[in-house]
Amino acid sequence: MITLSSEQKQHAFQQLRSIKEQFAARHWFPGTSGNLSVRVGDIADGQFQFAITASGKDKSVHTPEDFLLVNENGVPTDATSLKPSAETLIHCEIYRLTGCGAIFHVHTVFNSIVSELYGDQGYVPVQAVELIKAFNIWEENARIEIPIVPNYAHIPSIVPEVTQSLNPSIPGIVLRNHGIYAWGADSFEAKRHLEAFEFLFEYVYRMDLLRK
Numbered sequence: 001m002i003t004l005s006s007e008q009k010q011h012a013f014q015q016l017r018s019i020k021e022q023f024a025a026r027h028w029f030p031g032t033s034g035n036l037s038v039r040v041g042d043i044a045d046g047q048f049q050f051a052i053t054a055s056g057k058d059k060s061v062h063t064p065e066d067f068l069l070v071n072e073n074g075v076p077t078d079a080t081s082l083k084p085s086a087e088t089l090i091h092c093e094i095y096r097l098t099g100c101g102a103i104f105h106v107h108t109v110f111n112s113i114v115s116e117l118y119g120d121q122g123y124v125p126v127q128a129v130e131l132i133k134a135f136n137i138w139e140e141n142a143r144i145e146i147p148i149v150p151n152y153a154h155i156p157s158i159v160p161e162v163t164q165s166l167n168p169s170i171p172g173i174v175l176r177n178h179g180i181y182a183w184g185a186d187s188f189e190a191k192r193h194l195e196a197f198e199f200l201f202e203y204v205y206r207m208d209l210l211r212k
């Protein structure tokens with residue numbers, strides 16, 4: 001296991017704290033839902049560590065028990081009484097598949113409704129909306145398909161669905177009627193991607209209403 005410095009850990013916790021505060025202000029963590037993680041240190045021989053929000057905490061307040069460090073299997077690497085979120089395994093898989101630096105997961109009304117609306121088809125289609133550029137897709141009239149995977153109560157069963165459906169050129173995946181995982185090279189980019197996805201989901205939702 002790679003040894004991380006105390007500064008590296010503190011820096012990661014500080015980043016998560018700042019993102020947590022901003023997303024909480026947008027009401028993106030209803031009922032203690034959602035989770036945030038930032039990778040700390042490099043990925044070496046498939047091994048890595050990341051800081052993640054602890055399970056079941058009210059994310060609208062700051063406490064000393066908000067975050068913990070886990071390894072690529074979702075197992076805590078420091079002595080702690082905190083439990084990682086049940087969904088940590090999905091973070092592990094996204095880090096493994098993409099090599100990204102940060103992953104943010106939120107439940108919103110728009111991502112839930114749109115994922116249900118398009119769930120049978122397996123993706124949310126979006127075309128020619130300016131914010132697609134937030135994903136570094138610059139072509140005119142670009143059309144993207146945001147993957148949707150089934151949501152199971154048994155989290156380990158969701159992992160192979162993510163493995164199968166994740167599209168490396170789209171930095172997000174939606175769990176049907178549950179929420180989105182968005183990621184990026186660092187927390188700045190992951191936040192930009194998540195904001196763009198949420199804009200696009202609201203756009204799709206409202207456009208669908210107008211067309212009826």
Ligand SMILES: [Zn+2]
Binds near residue numbers: 033034087105178179
């Ligand atoms: Zn969730």
